[in-house]
Amino acid sequence: MPELSRRHVLALIPATGLLTVGLPLRALADEQADRARLLTNTVAILAGTAEVNQRPEAAVKLAAIQDTARAYLTQMDQAGPSELFAGVPLGENDANITQSYNRLLQIAVATRTDGVESELVGNTDVQRRVIDGLDWLHENYVGDQAAGYYGNWHNWEIGFPSHATRTLVLLADQVASYRPDLVGTYVATMDAYLRNGIDGDVDLDSRFHTGANLADITTNRFLQGALLGDDARISKAIADQSTVFATIDPYHLEHGNTDGYYADGSFIQHHSVAYTGSYGKVLLGRIAQTIKMLDGATSAGGDALVAVVQAWVTNGFAPLIFEGWMMEVVKGRAVSRTTTGYVDVRAVAEAVVDLAGYAVGDDATAIKGYVKFLNDSSPVSLNPDSFASPVSVVRFADIVADETVPAADLNAAARNVAFNAMDKTVHRRPGYAFALARSSDRISKYEYMNGENLMPWFQGDGAHYLYLAGQDQTRAFGVDYFTAVSPYRLSGVTAPDGERRTIPDLYGQFWYENPDHPLAFTSSSESQNTYVYFPRGTNQVSGGASLGAYGTAALVLSDDVAHVDKQAGVLPEDFVTYPNARATKSWFMLDDEIVVLAAGIAGGAGRGAVTTLDSRIADPADGVEVTGALADGAAWTGDGVAPLAWVRWENPGEQAAVGYVLLDSQEVTVELERVTRSRRVVRASNPNTSVTKDVFSVSVDHAADGAHALAYALVPNAGPDQLAGYSGGPLQVLANTTDIQAIKQAQLGIVAANTFTDGRHQAERLTVDGPAAVVLRQQGRRLEIGVSDPTMGREEVTLVIRGRNRGLLSADDGVTVGQVTGGTSIVVNTAQAYGRTFTAVLEV
Structure with a gap:
């Protein structure tokens, strides 16, 4: 799996430049044009483009956007006291504040879907009504710092700022002419609510500013920087976000952070929760969006970090998706939600669709083939109409229609x-x-x-x-x-x-x-x-x-x-x-x-x-x-x-x-x-x-x-x-105690053992210095060996395979094979291997 240390990632960021997938913006001779491109890209992600929106494949998605906006406008008409939208009371429920901002965002999106025949598209009255809604929420429920920040921190630092920021991006021209002070007012307020940071900015030492949460916060901040014309803010936000690309080294933690992707494909959020299927997919989606947002404002290249993200998909996500279903073991509390499983994979699929546009050669073929495989193998349609972006809907259609790309899983069959x-x-x-x-x-x-x-x-x-x-x-x-x-x-x-x-x-x-x-x-x-x-x-x-x-x-x-x-x-x-x-x-x-x-x-x-x-x-x-x-x-x-x-x-x-x-x-x-x-x-x-x-x-x-x-x-x-x-068949239990557990499968030529305590433990021809996990498989004259430390704390693991001495065909670094009386010894240096399997192949 391609890995980048945090030092490697940060080395890709120029002192005064921006980073997108590891690449600096052009020499910023035209900084204003770069910021404009960033904002234009973001509008395209949210609302499509005139070209994309003319495609028939996007019609259902775009119709849903318009219908949703109309319904929310009706709710605004029917709102009672302490409500911006009917049925969403404000003042005590922080989730309702986030929900109110999200509804304003959805209305704003509908007004920017260029190329769509709708009374909402380009409707300045509706856009100003949204802006008035932003102003009203700020005046009554968000602007007062003493009254705000109750309930869940996420709503104040990520929830409402994400929706408000994107709404301001969508309506940037109208805001500039109608309420030119609104962006600065909102950014100051959102900075003030970033209470788990430092002076209104990200704190990489904060337990709240890691993984998917960090990606959300930093995306908000570089969009805010583009609106304000603040290049320093953009640079800082993208530099902070770039740290999520770094493979977590548990023996040399940066900022004490254990959240993120590991060398073996694992993903952790909340410092100790296996979370590929929830926060992990959110992070994957945010990174794909960042790539799209900054597209065109960069010089060419970026293959190294694109490869890292693709490896997340191949080694982190693909093993956990079975026939279009995200497995329960990596969803944390989300296992109890009604929208899980196949719906989780739709979010992954959209990110993979977006990533496919940046992969090249065989990598592009492989990841496009995986999109097709996800679509074909699931009993429930991926339903691209549920994708967040009309652009992704159309890209998905293009991939599915591409007869030169065969559907193929990223997993081996076994x-x-x-x-x-x-x-x-x-x-x-x-x-x-x-x-x-x-x-x-x-x-x-x-x-x-x-x-x-x-x-x-x-x-x-x-x-x-x-x-x-x-x-x-x-x-x-x-x-x-x-x-x-x-x-x-x-x-x-x-x-x-x-x-x-x-x-x-x-x-x-x-x-x-x-x-x-x-x-x-x-x-x-x-x-x-x-x-x-x-x-x-x-x-x-x-x-x-x-x-x-x-x-x-x-x-x-x-x-x-x-x-x-x-x-x-x-x-x-x-x-x-x-x-x-x-x-x-x-x-x-x-x-x-x-x-x-x-x-x-x-x-x-x-x-x-x-x-x-x-x-x-x-x-x-x-x-x-x-x-x-x-x-x-x-x-x-x-x-x-x-x-x-x-x-x-x-x-x-x-x-x-x-x-x-x-x-x-x-x-x-x-x-x-x-x-x-x-x-x-x-x-x-x-x-x-x-x-x-x-x-x-x-x-x-x-x-x-x-x-x-x-x-x-x-x-x-x-x-x-x-x-x-x-x-009396091929399975045999060789040992089942609290010291050693071992089995033999004769047809496969496999002997496998787990040992749990210190000292030497024996199973058939195998002696293991525990604790250890060992798999042996003999095929003809080849004896394959896999060894791991299940405690992740041992310096080395030793085992002896009794019988005639065996010649070494191959071995991983850290594996030493020698001869002892009555057999072959294998010593594995497991120091700082974090549970990795070491292999060797002997000739019988």
Whole structure:
């Protein structure tokens, strides 16, 4: 993956110039023309151009823009006291202030859609009405700094300034003649509300000015600079924004910032939340817009940084998109929203469409081919009419119509990706994709905030999502999955017996309030983030290794930091925490199956625990069928508790099936129940719509009498004969303890192991100095080896492969291969590798 350090990025910025995708503006002999081009480009993004707007492909988008503006103008006519728009009361609700500015923006856009036959286009009366609305909002609700800045900081620093700034850009000529003081007045006010900055400007040391948030703020500021003719402001804003291109080096952090893209494709926001599918896509879109805004005001070139952004798509986004669906493991609190999944990918697709205009050669072909692939592979249309820009709608149409570009995924058909920097793993095969959510003392167990994702407690404790090819994922996952499935029975989770309460239930509001405590708990304080919104785990082991298309992942369950600190007396007495279950867990990801081992399972505190092998939802009309076989070989059908060899869930309505093979002796609970719940159980602002689903679960209960173990395999798309064939078949569990977990798949020639404790651990011909994650695969006379440090803190990992000495064919830097008595030693320098897999190939 192309990487740029922050030093490299900043070196591309001239002392007095501007940066767009790493390039300075022309020598600023005509600074005014450059600023005008920036503003013209921005208007084109928002409202299209006369040429673009004549294209038939843009007609639906443009008609929607006009209809929306007319509806908002009617709402202005009907507004009551303390309203600019009917039904959007102001004065106490900060979100309504942002919404009011957004509606003014949408009206302004409609007046600038050149080439469209509409009474609104070029209508100076309507434009001045928008300007009057800006003036009225400022006079009554924004201009008074003492009265403003209540509720969510985002509305004051990003929300309303984004809409107000773009409105001023769209109506720049009218503002200049009608209210020439308005731009300066607004910019001064927006600077004053930038309270997490320094003197009304960005502070790169601020936890609020990172990642997608930084991109939003800086885009506002360079547009404001163009309106004011302030080149210093533009330069500073673009220089600040350029830092998001830099690959995060966790061992040498700049400004203490952990938010952004990592070498392995991970993306983090809020310093510890895996967020590619929400903030990550926002950042991708903002960067694509910046490229378009500054297009033409630069000299030629810029391939280096365009390649970086394209690598975000290839290595960061593409693995997480399955048949047009954004996976749940990287969406934080957004998993509880009703507009997620396919809608998320539309935003990514628009950014990729825009990026395609700046890539060249094979890169351009690849990224255009991916746009086509996203469009073709999704059961739900990408719907370019939902794109933000008419220009993007037309560019999309041109790409789809280009017969010289073949549709092609950026993923190989078989791919395993260890996003160890954000504690996530993705495993892909032609018929399915498996996504695993882990957590650690670096990465949050979940994200809850502002009444969103109300019951998230186990989402980072090994929860998995098994996506089957050909399914409409809105019927299998998304908000309805979290609504219908118990939060204690998420797929793959080991949870303790007992119930928890949501934050609103505990404290009567969306956060814990205690400003008088030394930790100063307020709605957006660091303590709120640490202990309420996105608490980290307290375990170090969470990682895995990828070897080609195969992989392993390891996780040790832990209490979250809130519970540990509460026991230590750090938190207030009335702050409620919960202890977690204990387990050491491994996932071994192969071709036909994912093997899961768990050891040391205990509920703790005198409690039992339950491990849910899987939970799946289906529409009642689908007619789900459950079959299976007892451990003694006898047939079994129906739910209940029994010693099973395998279970099979089939959804005839979706032509989907999953099998579950028990690799040890267990009493298995199988349930199929109809559940009806409101979507508000997971998000307070969701429509109060009831969802009815048939919820299937297969689980194993663990008594409160010590530590337990469990071994099973998930087999996507399996038939009964295939499941029956696992009895004495190619899978073998070599070890399943809290020290080492290992399996062998004879047909693939794979031996894989995770070790969790110090010391040497043995599995078949392999001895590993733990903790480590190891995958071996022998094909003919080639023995391939992949090794990773799941703690991210070890200096080196050593393993010995017993048997005849083997010759070295190739090895990554940092891998040393030698001979020892009875075998071959491999020493891997894992210092500052941050979970990266090191590989070597030996000749047998």
